[in-house]
Amino acid sequence: MTIHLPVEEDTMMTTTTASPYYTPAGGLPPQTDLLTDRAVVTEAYTVIPRGVLRDIVTSVFPEWTDTRAWVINSPVPGGAQTFSQAIVEVAPGGGSQAPEPQPEVEGFLFVTAGSLTVTVAGEEHVLSEGGFGYLPAGTAWSAHNRGDALTSFHWIRKRYQPIAGHTPAPKFGNERDIEPSPMPGTDGAWSTTRMLDPQDLAYDMHVNVVTFKPGGSIPFAETHVMEHGLYVLEGKAVYRLNGDWVEVQEGDYMSLRAFCPQACYAGGPSNFRYLLYKDVNRQITL
Template identity: 55%
Template sequence: MSYAFPPGGLPDQSQSPEGTAIFTESYAVIPALTMRDIVTSYLPGWTDTRVWIIARPLTGFAETFAQYAVEVAPGGGSETPDPDPLAQAILFVAKGTMSLTIDGRAHTLTEGGYAYIPAGSAWSLTNPGATALQFHWVRKQWEPAPGIDKPTAFVTSDQTTAINLMANTDKWGTTRFVEPDDLRHDCHVNIVTFQPGGLIPFAETHVMEHGLYVLQGTARYLLNKDWVEVGPGDFMWLRAFCPQACIATGDEPFRYLLYKDVNRHPALHLAK
C-alpha cells in the first residue's frame, strides 16, 4: 500500500508555469505539483517540522476544518502540537514512524496508521526514525450537543480496518474509522476506495463540506459542472452542496482521504 504526500522541492526553469490548479466559488483543486518548498509553513511549538496548510476555514467557502500535510525530520516533533484546546485532531501516517502520546498513553504508528485525538487532550508527537515522518492532519473544533459525550481517543490503521462496500457493487467502498451512527463524532475522516472502472453513479449534492486528498491512483472527478483529472497527491476542497462524482481510471485502485462534517444541526444564525 502506498500513500501520497506533497513532493516538496522546486521544479527547474524548464518547467512551464501553466498548471492545473483551480479555485472557484464552489470548489478548489490544489495539484500535488503546486505543493513545493516555497509554500510551507513552520508552526510555533514544533521543531524540525514543516507544514503544507492545504485547507483552512474560509468565509463563504468551506468553514468547518483545516487540513495539513506535515513533514517531521528525525528527532523533531512537538510537546504542544495544537494551541486550540477546542480542536480535535485526526492524524494519518503516509510515510515513516510516529511516536504519539495521548493523555499519557504512548502509541507507535507507521504507514497507514490512524489516530483520533479528542478536543482537550494532552498530546505530543515525535519522529523516532532515521527518515522523515510524513502525515496528514485534520483539525476541527468539536461541537458539543445535548446528551452527547465527548469522543474518546483511539489508534488504528488502514490495514486493520475493513472496507465497507456500497450497495450493489464491489468496486466502491469506504474504510470507516468511526461508525456513522456514533453521534459523539461531528466529523468523519475516512478512506474511499474505487477499483479500476468504479464510479459514483450519480452527482452527489449535499450539505457536508469535503477535503479529498488523493492517496493513490487516478480518476476523472466531477466538481460542480467540471470534470477534472486527478492523481496521487492532488487535493480537492469542496464547499457545501457542490455536486460531485467520480470515475476511477488506470489499472490500480483510486483512493482518497475524505473529510466531512456530520451529525449536528446547522446553526440558524450567522457567526458574530
C-alpha cells in the same frame, strides 16, 4: 530547525517506495518548466495539484521542531468553512510536546510515510503508514518522529461541537486493519474504510479512506450539506465538480464546500483511493 534541501527533478514529488500512500517531497521545478498546471479555485471547490506542493509554500508551526507543513485547507470566505488540513513533515528527532494551540479543537492524524509516536495520558501509540489517531478537543497530547527517516502525516482540525450525553475518547488504529464496507449494489467496485464509527454521535466529523476499483464510479452527482477534503492517496480519476470535469491523480487535493455537486470515474490501472473528511451528525445552527 532542519533545512530540507530541494531534491533533483527526477525524484521530485515522488515517494521513495512503492507505497499506496502518496507523500509530497517538495523541491522546486526547473526554470525550463511551463507554469501551466491544474490548480483551480472556484466558489464551489478548490483543486490543489501535487505539483504546487513546493518548498516555497511550506509553513513552520509554533511549538514544533524540525517540522514544516503544507496547509491545504483553511476556512476562507467562499471556501470550505468547517476544518483545516495540513500535510506535516517531521524530520527525525522532531515533533511537539503541545501540538494543539486551541483546547476547543479536535484533531485527526493520518500517517502516509515514516512513523509518528503520539502520546496521550502517558501511553505511547506508534503510527506507521496507514496509521491514524483521533484526538478529542481538550486532550493533552504530543507527537514525535523517533525513527531515522522523514515522517509525513495529514493533520485535520475542527472546532468540536459538543452535545449532551456523548463524549468522544481518543482512538488509534491503522486503516489496513479495518475491513472496507462495499457500497450497496456496486459489487465491491466502490468501498469505504471508516476509521470512526459513523453511528456514534460523539463524533461530529468522519475521516474515511474511499476506494474505487478501476472503472468504478460515483454514478450520480452527490449534492449534500457536508463539506469535503479529499486527498488522493493512490491512482487517478476524472471528477465531476459543479459541472466541470477535473482530472486528478495521487497527491492531488480537493476541497469542496457544502452542496458542491460531485461524482467521479476511476481511471485505472490501479485502484483510486483517497482520504476523505466530512462534517456530520449535528443539527444546523440558525
